[in-house]
Amino acid sequence: MSTNESKTIPFEFNHLRDVDSCLAEVKNLQKQLEEERKTAKKKESMMTKSLQESKQMSTHLQQITQALAKERKATLGKSEKERLLWKLIERINSSFDLEHILQSTVDELGHHFKVNRCGIIIPNYKANKDLVKEFAIGEWKRPQEMYSNVSLSVLYTTVTKTLKPLIINDTITHELTAGHLSEDLRSILMVPLLQHNDELVGVVYLHQCRKQRTWTEDEFSLLQAAAGPIATAVEKTKLFNKAKSWAAREKLLNKLTSRIRGTLNINVILERTVAELGQALQTSRCFINIIDDKTSREKISNEYSMTNTKPLGIGIENPLIINKLGEKNADYISITDISKEPRLVKLNEKEIEQLYKTDARAFLAVPITFQQKLFGWLCFHQCNVPRNWTNEEISFIQSVASQVGVAINQGEMVEKLTEYQTKLSRELKQAAQLQSVLLSAGTDIKKNLPIAVSYHPHHNVSGDFYWICELAPHVIGVLIGDVSGKGPAAALLTGYIIGEIKGLLENQATSWNPEVFLTALSNSIYEQNKYSDFYATAWYGIFDIIKGKVICSNAGHPSPYLIPRDQDIINKINDEPGVPLGLLSTNDFVGGFTKKEFYLNPGDRTIIFTDGLTEQRQLDGSFIPEAWLKEALFKLKNHKLDDIPEALIKILNIISKGTQADDDRLIVAVEMSKNKKLEFPENNQSIINEKIKIVIDDAINNGMPKSMEASLKLGLLEAIYNAFRHGLTKTPENTKPHIELYWWLKESSFSCSVIDSGVGFNWQKAIKNKSNIKDIAITSEDGRGLPLLFEIFNKVTWNPDGNEIGLTLKW
Amino acid sequence: MKLNIEDKEDSLFIKVGGQLLYSEADHFKEEILPKIGQHSMVIVDCEDLEFIDSAGTGAIVRLWKECRMVGAELELIRVLPEVQKLLHMTRLHQLAKVTGIDEAA
Numbered sequence: 001m002s003t004n005e006s007k008t009i010p011f012e013f014n015h016l017r018d019v020d021s022c023l024a025e026v027k028n029l030q031k032q033l034e035e036e037r038k039t040a041k042k043k044e045s046m047m048t049k050s051l052q053e054s055k056q057m058s059t060h061l062q063q064i065t066q067a068l069a070k071e072r073k074a075t076l077g078k079s080e081k082e083r084l085l086w087k088l089i090e091r092i093n094s095s096f097d098l099e100h101i102l103q104s105t106v107d108e109l110g111h112h113f114k115v116n117r118c119g120i121i122i123p124n125y126k127a128n129k130d131l132v133k134e135f136a137i138g139e140w141k142r143p144q145e146m147y148s149n150v151s152l153s154v155l156y157t158t159v160t161k162t163l164k165p166l167i168i169n170d171t172i173t174h175e176l177t178a179g180h181l182s183e184d185l186r187s188i189l190m191v192p193l194l195q196h197n198d199e200l201v202g203v204v205y206l207h208q209c210r211k212q213r214t215w216t217e218d219e220f221s222l223l224q225a226a227a228g229p230i231a232t233a234v235e236k237t238k239l240f241n242k243a244k245s246w247a248a249r250e251k252l253l254n255k256l257t258s259r260i261r262g263t264l265n266i267n268v269i270l271e272r273t274v275a276e277l278g279q280a281l282q283t284s285r286c287f288i289n290i291i292d293d294k295t296s297r298e299k300i301s302n303e304y305s306m307t308n309t310k311p312l313g314i315g316i317e318n319p320l321i322i323n324k325l326g327e328k329n330a331d332y333i334s335i336t337d338i339s340k341e342p343r344l345v346k347l348n349e350k351e352i353e354q355l356y357k358t359d360a361r362a363f364l365a366v367p368i369t370f371q372q373k374l375f376g377w378l379c380f381h382q383c384n385v386p387r388n389w390t391n392e393e394i395s396f397i398q399s400v401a402s403q404v405g406v407a408i409n410q411g412e413m414v415e416k417l418t419e420y421q422t423k424l425s426r427e428l429k430q431a432a433q434l435q436s437v438l439l440s441a442g443t444d445i446k447k448n449l450p451i452a453v454s455y456h457p458h459h460n461v462s463g464d465f466y467w468i469c470e471l472a473p474h475v476i477g478v479l480i481g482d483v484s485g486k487g488p489a490a491a492l493l494t495g496y497i498i499g500e501i502k503g504l505l506e507n508q509a510t511s512w513n514p515e516v517f518l519t520a521l522s523n524s525i526y527e528q529n530k531y532s533d534f535y536a537t538a539w540y541g542i543f544d545i546i547k548g549k550v551i552c553s554n555a556g557h558p559s560p561y562l563i564p565r566d567q568d569i570i571n572k573i574n575d576e577p578g579v580p581l582g583l584l585s586t587n588d589f590v591g592g593f594t595k596k597e598f599y600l601n602p603g604d605r606t607i608i609f610t611d612g613l614t615e616q617r618q619l620d621g622s623f624i625p626e627a628w629l630k631e632a633l634f635k636l637k638n639h640k641l642d643d644i645p646e647a648l649i650k651i652l653n654i655i656s657k658g659t660q661a662d663d664d665r666l667i668v669a670v671e672m673s674k675n676k677k678l679e680f681p682e683n684n685q686s687i688i689n690e691k692i693k694i695v696i697d698d699a700i701n702n703g704m705p706k707s708m709e710a711s712l713k714l715g716l717l718e719a720i721y722n723a724f725r726h727g728l729t730k731t732p733e734n735t736k737p738h739i740e741l742y743w744w745l746k747e748s749s750f751s752c753s754v755i756d757s758g759v760g761f762n763w764q765k766a767i768k769n770k771s772n773i774k775d776i777a778i779t780s781e782d783g784r785g786l787p788l789l790f791e792i793f794n795k796v797t798w799n800p801d802g803n804e805i806g807l808t809l810k811w
Numbered sequence: 812m813k814l815n816i817e818d819k820e821d822s823l824f825i826k827v828g829g830q831l832l833y834s835e836a837d838h839f840k841e842e843i844l845p846k847i848g849q850h851s852m853v854i855v856d857c858e859d860l861e862f863i864d865s866a867g868t869g870a871i872v873r874l875w876k877e878c879r880m881v882g883a884e885l886e887l888i889r890v891l892p893e894v895q896k897l898l899h900m901t902r903l904h905q906l907a908k909v910t911g912i913d914e915a916a
Contacts (some may be wrong), residue, residue, distance in 0.1 A: 252825070711900075778902040
């Protein structure tokens with residue numbers, strides 16, 4: 001601390017009163033000065049110490065600054081290396097264009113290392129060719145052909161074999177290069193490019209020309225560090241290209257697969273397959289060798305060949321020879337180069353000659369199989385040049401071959417299916433004909449009860465059926481039914497039902513009793529239903545046109561509509577529909593089928609139908625409400641009976657706006673008729689003769705041949721005599737004895753019913769035990785009446801009670 | 812029915828006309844059957860027989876039986892075609908000889 005500071009001591013002259021006091025004052029001052037001096041000295045000592053410390057710090061700072069500068073310099077060097085590497089990495093990340101990446105990289109590295117040349121070699125990059133990119137400056141630039149062959153050099157081979165860097169500071173003295181290289185190339189640094197699994201993908205090299213250069217540790221480590229990203233770029237691009245190629249093949253495979261699944265024309269599929277595969281794989285030929293199932297001979301079914309390649313020829317026999325070279329059941333057989341193929345020794349001379357005849361150098365054959373059946377081979381030829389079929393290619397072709405196998409199998413199945421369909425269609429037609437024949441026996445509507453029918457089957461063979469049965473000339477049974485389901489199976493059940501119906505109609509115990517009839521039919525179907533789940537609905541009504549009486553029973557069928565002629569009402573018959581036929585055993589449902597009875601006047605109509613008429617859908621898919629039918633029946637009330645069924649179908653088509661029928665449609669319209677009648681109150685020969693003459697004259701007037709007059713007269717007489725002799729005598733006491741004759745004339749037929757007031761007779765017993773009802777005991781004086789009736793008339797029937805006889809005569 | 816019965820030597824000649832029906836059958840039998848037994852031949856002339864029913868043919872069967880019992884032969888001659896047809900229906904032609912009106916006796 002400096003001592004030059006002045007200090008002012010305060011002095012008060014007013015206080016100088018004497019010497020002593022002055023002296024005292026001086027002493028005081030001296031004391032103060034002394035203290036002040038001590039304090040200054042202390043300060044000076046402290047300052048000196050501080051100055052020394054400051055000098056030490058300055059030295060240390062200088063040292064730190066130097067160290068920092070050194071460190072900064074090192075850091076700057078390092079970041080330059082990192083910057084370079086980052087730049088490489090960023091470039092690699094931003095592009096898949098390897099050629100561009102490599103070119104930029106060699107340019108970058110060349111500039112950075114300030115070398116004459118920098119290059120990268122990627123062997124077997126594309127189509128077995130090396131990819132080489134080189135940076136060079138000035139006079140050291142060289143033609144591409146020259147550096148393209150670098151991979152053949154000893155140095156390159158050394159690096160790729162050892163997978164270690166090669167550092168040649170002076171080629172003139174280095175053992176590998178001394179005397180081998182041009183003197184211009186003096187220093188070489190070559191580093192292998194290794195991908196993550198240490199697999200070699202190429203090399204990167206630096207050339208210093210003319211002037212020798214000793215490669216520093218930093219240069220070596222930088223190049224080695226750069227080798228990593230470059231290898232990654234190559235690997236990434238290779239993977240990308242592979243993925244691209246897989247994607248392309250996958251696309252092609254999908255295309256072929258969807259084509260195979262999209263068409264059943266096997267030839268079109270195979271034609272396109274060979275063309276697309278041939279183009280995709282750039283092969284000279286692609287063809288399919290199909291093996292004939294019966295002869296085991298192989299033929300070319302489809303072939304694609306490049307424009308400059310001669311096709312082998314479709315349809316020619318072409319036994320695959322190369323399959324002798326592979327294992328049995330091999331996944332594929334391939335030959336890279338026929339001229340270097342050692343397995344050819346397995347072939348005879350002729351076979352080898354045939355292989356050479358194809359001009360192919362490389363061969364590939366992949367079996368076409370499906371479920372272990374060999375259909376043929378998918379074959380490829382590469383002409384003139386060898387070809388190493390890659391695993392990817394083979395695996396891709398195998399995938400296609402597998403699809404082709406599916407296609408061929410599919411084609412064969414289609415062929416079989418078509419054959420089966422043709423057969424089925426033929427059989428369906430036969431079934432339809434058979435059904436038609438079966439049904440035709442019951443479809444004759446020319447009865448004494450006016451009937452009109454409209455029948456629109458949904459399929460060739462139908463599930464709806466009807467049966468019109470003349471139980472007697474004046475008693476007509478009308479059966480209508482609907483078998484569940486449609487098509488052949490329903491038709492088969494219909495066939496079965498018709499057979500059963502025929503049997504049941506033969507038996508009066510069932511045919512004249514609707515509820516008994518339906519019960520028997522239901523039980524019969526139920527028995528059959530053990531093996532299926534079909535059922536049928538049915539309505540059976542018996543119309544007696546003399547009494548105007550209808551008895552009916554319903555098994556789950558839509559109830560018919562009743563249209564009285566003289567009233568403005570149309571209602572459904574209250575027939576209490578029971579369980580459909582065949583669903584349950586009649587023992588299992590209480591009450592069984594109900595028998596209903598109602599009466600009709602002449603002109604009254606009944607409309608019987610199946611659910612195809614009432615369960616028709618509209619365009620929106622909903623059912624048309626059944627009310628339409630009632631309204632339509634009102635509209636058609638005054639139409640002729642014959643027109644009604646078809647008119648109903650037409651109205652339904654209009655209402656449904658042309659929506660296709662979902663089901664069979666069947667309508668049976670019936671009208672109660674008026675009848676011609678004669679009464680025979682007494683057994684008077686001349687009256688009987690007279691009345692019979694009226695009937696016979698009517699018959700003759702309606703076309704009966706005159707020659708039949710005597711027969712008809714005899715028949716009618718016999719019937720009436722029988723009524724008088726055997727029927728009338730048994731008339732109950734409270735009933736007036738009478739005999740009535742009703743007769744009807746239709747086209748070529750006469751029919752009549754003779755009804756007496758008696759209780760009837762056991763006609764079943766009368767005709768029982770007679771092998772032929774027409775047989776007459778010729779020596780017997782009586783008993784000729786019945787045989788005569790059967791002799792004269794085409795049909796003789798009685799009601800179950802035996803007091804109504806029905807006779808039909810046809811001409 | 813019209814009935815005319817004549818004895819002609821060994822034959823009984825019966826001419827029947829009109830209709831031989833249920834109502835006349837008994838009358839036919841009552842008139843003819845008592846006369847059977849004295850002739851070796853019974854001839855029924857059917858030229859005027861217009862119609863016959865099962866009872867009528869029954870009556871003829873009875874006649875045939877009587878003839879057979881006495882050993883006489885029954886023959887129906889000059890039968891009209893319509894009647895002949897009816898006789899065939901009742902198989903009468905299998906018992907007696909039946910000759911049509913246009914056939915030689």
